[in-house]
Amino acid sequence: MSAEPDGPEGRLRRFATIWSRAVYPVTSTADTRSEFEERLLPVARLLSEALRARAFDAEAGRAAGAALVEAHCTDPEALSRTLDCVDAYLVLYCGGDGDRETLRARSARLQHAMAAGFAQALRRRTLAEQEAVAKAALEAQGVVAQALHATETRFRAVFEGAAIGIGIADLEGNILQVNGALGRMFGLSGQNLLGRNVRDWTHPDDAPQTWRLYEELVSGEREHYHLEKAFYRPDGTVLWTNLTVSLLRDADGEPQYQLALMEDTTERRLLNLRLRYEATHDALTGLPNRTFFFERLEKALAAGPGQRFGLCYLDLDGFKTVNDSLGHAAGDRLLVEVADRLQSCATAPGEMVARLGGDEFVALTTGPDTRRTVDELAGRIMNALLAPISVDGRELTVRGSIGIVEGPAGERSAAEVLRSADITMYRAKAAGGNRFELADPEADARAITRHGLTTALPTALDRGEFFIEYQPLVHLGDGSVRGAEALVRWLHPQHGVLSPDRFIPLAEHTGLIVPLGRWVLEQSVRQAREWRDANGGDVLGPLRINVNLSPCQLTHPGLVQDTVEILERTGVTPDALCLEVTESALIGADDDLLKPLRRLAEMGVDIALDDFGTGYSNLANLRRLPVSVLKLDRSFTQSMQQFPADPVDLKIVEGIVSLAHSLDLAVTVEGVETGAQAEQLRILGCDTAQGWYYARPGPPERLHELALVDATG
Numbered sequence: 001m002s003a004e005p006d007g008p009e010g011r012l013r014r015f016a017t018i019w020s021r022a023v024y025p026v027t028s029t030a031d032t033r034s035e036f037e038e039r040l041l042p043v044a045r046l047l048s049e050a051l052r053a054r055a056f057d058a059e060a061g062r063a064a065g066a067a068l069v070e071a072h073c074t075d076p077e078a079l080s081r082t083l084d085c086v087d088a089y090l091v092l093y094c095g096g097d098g099d100r101e102t103l104r105a106r107s108a109r110l111q112h113a114m115a116a117g118f119a120q121a122l123r124r125r126t127l128a129e130q131e132a133v134a135k136a137a138l139e140a141q142g143v144v145a146q147a148l149h150a151t152e153t154r155f156r157a158v159f160e161g162a163a164i165g166i167g168i169a170d171l172e173g174n175i176l177q178v179n180g181a182l183g184r185m186f187g188l189s190g191q192n193l194l195g196r197n198v199r200d201w202t203h204p205d206d207a208p209q210t211w212r213l214y215e216e217l218v219s220g221e222r223e224h225y226h227l228e229k230a231f232y233r234p235d236g237t238v239l240w241t242n243l244t245v246s247l248l249r250d251a252d253g254e255p256q257y258q259l260a261l262m263e264d265t266t267e268r269r270l271l272n273l274r275l276r277y278e279a280t281h282d283a284l285t286g287l288p289n290r291t292f293f294f295e296r297l298e299k300a301l302a303a304g305p306g307q308r309f310g311l312c313y314l315d316l317d318g319f320k321t322v323n324d325s326l327g328h329a330a331g332d333r334l335l336v337e338v339a340d341r342l343q344s345c346a347t348a349p350g351e352m353v354a355r356l357g358g359d360e361f362v363a364l365t366t367g368p369d370t371r372r373t374v375d376e377l378a379g380r381i382m383n384a385l386l387a388p389i390s391v392d393g394r395e396l397t398v399r400g401s402i403g404i405v406e407g408p409a410g411e412r413s414a415a416e417v418l419r420s421a422d423i424t425m426y427r428a429k430a431a432g433g434n435r436f437e438l439a440d441p442e443a444d445a446r447a448i449t450r451h452g453l454t455t456a457l458p459t460a461l462d463r464g465e466f467f468i469e470y471q472p473l474v475h476l477g478d479g480s481v482r483g484a485e486a487l488v489r490w491l492h493p494q495h496g497v498l499s500p501d502r503f504i505p506l507a508e509h510t511g512l513i514v515p516l517g518r519w520v521l522e523q524s525v526r527q528a529r530e531w532r533d534a535n536g537g538d539v540l541g542p543l544r545i546n547v548n549l550s551p552c553q554l555t556h557p558g559l560v561q562d563t564v565e566i567l568e569r570t571g572v573t574p575d576a577l578c579l580e581v582t583e584s585a586l587i588g589a590d591d592d593l594l595k596p597l598r599r600l601a602e603m604g605v606d607i608a609l610d611d612f613g614t615g616y617s618n619l620a621n622l623r624r625l626p627v628s629v630l631k632l633d634r635s636f637t638q639s640m641q642q643f644p645a646d647p648v649d650l651k652i653v654e655g656i657v658s659l660a661h662s663l664d665l666a667v668t669v670e671g672v673e674t675g676a677q678a679e680q681l682r683i684l685g686c687d688t689a690q691g692w693y694y695a696r697p698g699p700p701e702r703l704h705e706l707a708l709v710d711a712t713g
């Protein structure tokens, strides 16, 4: 254990010192201050460990709260100071190099757990004390019967000296005796309580069973009961107590008196209320916070049939810029003003506004007709943000993006609803911000599966969940099948067949594209070999295979070697392979990046520029690229769908084709869906075509059939 002042142990010790200094003055202990600090040290260590533990466990906080009671820190002020101290110093001294946000959130949860543990321990202690007094009273009861003077004296001593209030009444409720503590609780001298009747002490906050229990006790059906009860003091203020009432019987066992033991819990209750307020409200804006909002949302979602909920999830546009340029203090003032305006938007019953954190707010509306009210609510919020907000003499324009979720209660969990709102809000932001969007379950599902897909990708390759479809490439001059493009698909165990647009970007992002791409290359080159073998002689001419390459594969050092090995292993000549690279992947490519492609091209592999026309279409650039095929993007073909085709488009395609040919590049067109398009493209001079008009992507056998049909038919 390092005791260096800057080591973890030294810092823990500092925390314990600060803490003991804060609470020692309000603790009734016989310890010296430094003994007291030693007592707090293990509790501090408990908190410190809980703060940094891998999984959060609130039990440590509760144990720390109980330990406080054990160390005689029973004054509410001691708890209050403890929580302040934990709040201010625990993360600072015991947080290590963990993430501050996470540590802060944990520290807050630890504080709540401590308060709960404290209250529980205190209550247990009080009950034990009450039991002891009740025992003495029962003994004293014997006294009445046997007139044993000594015992009665002992009872008197306990009665008068007890810290808790004790009162005795007859079975009609007339108060016969009270001790000093009880009088002090009511702010009266004991005498003023005598002769009053217990039944007069009703209070609007009385629990429903309060008076039933009372009747059962005085009629002898019950020996004691225990509850929390409020009393009005003569000055009108309220006294909260933990009340235990026991029945005292005479020597023959007949009910005779009732004995009430009460503990004043008023201050603790206030402290709890304050803690509850702090735990459920945002310190900066005073709005309900995330915790509170979740409670309300959960309640709304649990409401009975016919009830609905509507939720607006607001995130300010460009708030970070305000923070960065004007400073956090200005950012805070802006948030306070926004909070005020939002609050004025949601004043109807069943409506609430909360701050979830940062510049994220949420407004909730509940009731039978939220389909209408939630739209109005979103409209009011957008309106409320219209007027500029003045901060430090500057007029700031505030805009926000809102995601709206609306629906019937009882279908979704609070977390699901909030996630959907969050996704929808991002959609509003992506669409330019300053608007609201309505949640769309399909868009949600896409965003949610995105995450799931990313995590499932790595094992999918090992499990053989990918497969390849082939789409024929047809010669426009004679209509013969010249080859096929390999298009990968993922047969996902839950989602069915997924198209490459769904998972290739994820594979690129995670790097899985390299092994996946290698697999596709190997499979499709093998397939090309099978076609050739099945062909027997050379009836069909060699069928070529086109394989797509992602930008990440281009920069991967193994590209050339992998390709060469695959070709050699399968015995396929390089000129039967065409690698498709998108134009955007090659924009601004320097010679280093082009080197592998150039090496492959030198070996005889064709390189095609895929989706040409969607990027910068820098024709001048074409000359320095090692490409031999231009694949015109589907958008060109689409513009030829109507008849007559747009003459400008035709001219453009014609220009590209003639330029490509002059550079010795072959031209392929994608997305041919009609015979008219095919004819038009043939006239314009394109060499090969691909599209649904000829065939959709399909299994490899299909391609062979197609090829045979047009060779023989």
Ligand code: C2E
Pocket (backbone or CB within 6 Å): 471, 486, 487, 488, 499, 500, 501, 504, 517, 520, 548, 549, 550, 580, 610, 611, 634, 670, 671, 672, 673, 690, 691, 692, 693, 697
């Ligand atoms: P791409 O290389 O431009 O592939 C052509 C896409 O157009 C394919 O979509 C194909 O199914 C579709 N298509 C073909 N004919 C028609 C038609 O007549 N009309 C219409 N509307 N569409 C047609 P798919 O299979 O969804 O592939 C999408 C993209 O995914 C491909 O675009 C390619 O960039 C990428 N991709 C596919 N397989 C692989 C692969 O193995 N590796 C890499 N890196 N990317 C791949």
Ligand code: MG
Pocket (backbone or CB within 6 Å): 485, 548, 580, 610
């Ligand atoms: Mg392609």
Ligand code: MG
Pocket (backbone or CB within 6 Å): 610, 611, 631, 633, 670
């Ligand atoms: Mg393409």
